[in-house]
Amino acid sequence: MAEWEILYYNLPLAGRAEFIRLIFEEMGISYSEPIKSFDEIREMVFNNGIGGFPVQFPPVLRKGDFHLGQTPVICKYLGEKFGLVPKSEEEKWQAEQVNATIHDFVAEGRLAFHGKRWIDSYHNQKEETQPYIDWVAKERIPKWLKYFEEVLKRNNDGQGFLFGSELTYVDLGLLQCLRGCEYSYPKAFEAADYCPLLKAFKTRMEARPKLAAYYKSERYAKHPQDTNSMM
Ligand SMILES: N[C@@H](CCC(=O)N[C@@H](CS)C(=O)NCC(=O)O)C(=O)O
Structure with a gap:
């Protein structure tokens, strides 16, 4: 049976x-990340080297012949x-609303680090984008965080x-966008x-046994939270 892959x-x-x-x-489901170089991702994703239905940008989820782009859509699918x-x-639809909002936040938070040329590295535009x-940090972060605090409350x-009394994919998405926010906009x-509830939520989520083990693992060490671009 084909394995789950993240490209x-x-x-x-x-x-x-x-x-x-x-x-x-x-x-606790295994997955692999087979891409080894930038050329490989360029060939597979940007030049439609995977074939099938075109995807625009990474990340891409793949299982056999099926592949899917757009992170919020992949999260909803999984x-x-x-x-x-x-x-x-x-x-379910309200969860989707929050999922979309999380990814709007990520896109906006990231863009600020790439204000001059948004596909170029932050390190080549540090001064211009500050x-x-x-x-x-001043005007927008409070707006986003207050919204999520309200939803959680x-x-x-x-x-x-x-939502409800069980974990959903949106809780995991919220956790990750809070981590990105903390690393990129620490002050x-x-x-x-x-947003005390949101901060307690983050701590609680990070302490979930499987996630806590992941954050200590080699797998996480390969992909630590980026400190200067939100995502
Ligand atoms: N909305 C898409 C955005 C995908 C995206 O921008 N991917 C970045 C890497 S995280 C990328 O490869 N961008 C290439 C480009 O913009 O040319 C998603 O959430 O997956």
């Missing part, structure tokens, strides 16, 4: 692939596959998960005393 840059950073890794890690979805139809980083007073995150 992503073979780089020492978590990146958007981390959203997908967390689902497999939490479920969520359905592994039973990590809310019970009611309404909540005003965008400062602005996002409405279920079980914010003491559990985002703004630390100063965010308006």
Whole structure:
């Protein structure tokens, strides 16, 4: 039987692939990351070397002939596959709303680090992009975090998960975007005393046995949280 694969840059950073890794890690389902070089990902993804339905950018989920792009869509797909979805139809769609918002936040948080040329490394535009980083830290981070705090609070007073009494793919997505935010906007995150539930949620999620083991593992060491680009 074909194995689950994540096609992503073979780089020492978590990146958007981390959203997908967390689902497999939490479920205890094995996966591999076969890409070994930038040329390989360029050939497979950018030049449609995988064939089949075109995908635009990594990360890509692959299993045999099936491959899928767009991180939020992959997370939703795996969520359905592994039973990590809310019970009611309404909540399923609300979960999707939060999933989309998480990935809007990631895109915006990342963009500030690449204000001059957004496909170029942050290190080549540090000075020019600093005003965008400062602005996002001051004006936008509170907006995003307050929203997620509100969503969390409405279920079980914010003491559990985002929906119902069981983990969903959106809890894992929220965890990863909070980690990205903390690493990339450390001062703004630390100063965010308006979202205590969210911070407690993050700590609680990171302590889940499978995730805690993952963060100590060799697999995580290969892809640590990126410190200067959100994703
Ligand atoms: N919305 C897409 C964005 C994918 C994306 O921008 N991937 C980055 C790496 S994380 C990339 O390879 N970008 C190449 C480019 O923009 O040319 C997703 O969430 O998967």
